[in-house]
Amino acid sequence: MKVLLCYFSGTGNTRKVINRFAEVFAEHEVSVDLYKIEENNFTYNLDDYDMIGIGYPVHAFNAPSIILNFAKSLPEQKDKRTIIINTSGEPLKLNNISSIKLSKIxxxxxxxxxxxxxYCMPYNIIFRHTDNMAYKMWKTANDVIPIDCKEILNGKQAHLDKVFMGSFIAWLFRIEFWGGRFNGKRYKVNENCIHCNKCVNTCPTHNITIKDGKFxxxxxCIMCMRCSFYCPxxxxKxxxxxxxxxxxxxxxxxxxxYEDEVHKKYCQKSYIRYFEECNQKISQAKTMLEETEEQEEIEDVVKA
Ligand SMILES: Cc1cc2nc3c(=O)[nH]c(=O)nc-3n(C[C@H](O)[C@H](O)[C@H](O)COP(=O)(O)O)c2cc1C
Incomplete structure (x- = not known):
């Protein structure tokens, strides 16, 4: 089996998750190619792949425009198996609507x-999760991804529930539509800048330039936060x-x-539910594996 995983990641969370998928697929002898959408040089022949995956961070209940534009640029296919993988800072069900437009395209x-x-991964905007929470989120994703990969490889389908009027809600919140154009132009660099040019060199849309020594x-701007997140x-601003x-x-x-979690109460119930559901999934998978191994041992003894 051959899989092409295409992704955009502003600050690295989605990349981590996609790389984990690639790692687990490879363990199952699936051949995986990775394509970073921002490279903007898509030359893959999709006929060579049995399945494609698209990964992105949720941006205000939407998929980032770079993802939608990429989907629009893809060639037509006949029933090409496709998986969608996204990450977001909070585990609200509302985030599931982010894929509606992408799925339509x-x-x-x-x-x-x-x-x-x-998969829930730490915020790159709004507030800083503690490293303890970041560790917990990543460990959880790391443990759940092998289960999800198995599900995919076994041909079982999985869809995320969408809330009523999801398309409309996503349309209302498409912050990047105005935020990128209007707010992006209002970014400023303060006197702490050491002119390392990291922001200029890593902006996925080459939106930051220097003219006469000024930024x-x-x-x-697609509001991915890479420039401000990684500024040393x-x-x-x-x-x-x-x-x-x-x-x-x-x-x-x-x-x-263990830093104090300042935002303990923020979406508290949905974080609890997310970790509980994931842990349940992990322990069910573990039990099933143990039962299969036990069954195989019995069969081996009977054969002998
Ligand atoms: C502009 C913007 C909007 C975001 N909107 C949401 C959101 O609606 N819901 C959410 O849970 N997280 C939201 N986030 C957080 C990111 O989805 C989350 O941190 C993600 O894991 C970042 O992935 P990346 O490092 O691959 O860019 C937003 C982040 C940005 C930059």
Whole structure:
């Protein structure tokens, strides 16, 4: 089996998840190619693949425009098996509507969306999760992905529930539509800047340029937060969203210091439900594996 996983990741969370999928598929002897959508040089022949996957971060209950444009640019297919994988900072069911528009574009082109998965990963905007929470989220995704991969490889379908009027709600919240154009141009660099040019060199849409020593933010911002998140001096001000800025990579390894969770109450119930559901899935899979191994042992003894 051959799989092509295409993804966009602003600050690395989705990339981590997609890489884990690639790793697990490879363990099952599936050949995997990875395509970073921002590279904008798609030359793959989809006839060579049995399945394609599309991964993205949820942006205000929507898929980022770079993903929708990519889907629009894909060639028509006849029933190509397709999986959708997304990450978001909170596990609200409302995030599931992010794939509605993407699914419509793909389905119209003949792609058959058979599986859809969501993983909670730490926020890159709004507020900073603790490293402890980031560790917990990543460990959970890491443990659930092999189960989801097995489901895909066994041909079982999985779809995420969508809320009533999901299309309309997603349309209302398409922040990137105005936020990128209007707010993106209002980004500023403060005096802490050390001119490392990391932002210029890593912006996925090449939206940051330097003219006469001054930073210029164009109209192609897609609000991925990569520039401000990875700025080593937190020197980029993100316009109207400055209060929501999150700066600096998370430590996904088991942290020794347990910081106080300042936002303990925020979406508390949905985080509890998310981790409970994932843990249940993990323990069910473990029990099934143990039963299968036991059964195989019995069969071996009988044969002998
Ligand atoms: C502009 C923007 C909007 C976002 N909107 C949501 C949202 O509606 N719901 C959510 O749970 N997380 C939201 N997030 C958080 C990201 O989806 C989350 O941190 C994701 O894992 C980031 O993935 P990445 O590192 O691959 O970009 C938003 C992030 C950005 C930058």
């Amino acid at each position: 793909l389905t119209k082109k003949g792609y058959n969306i058979t599986n859809e998965y969501h 210029h933010f164009g109209k192609n 001096k937190a020197a980029i 993100i316009g109207l969203f400055e209060r929501w800025k999150v700066n600096g990579a998370y430590n996904f390894n088991n942290p020794n210091d």
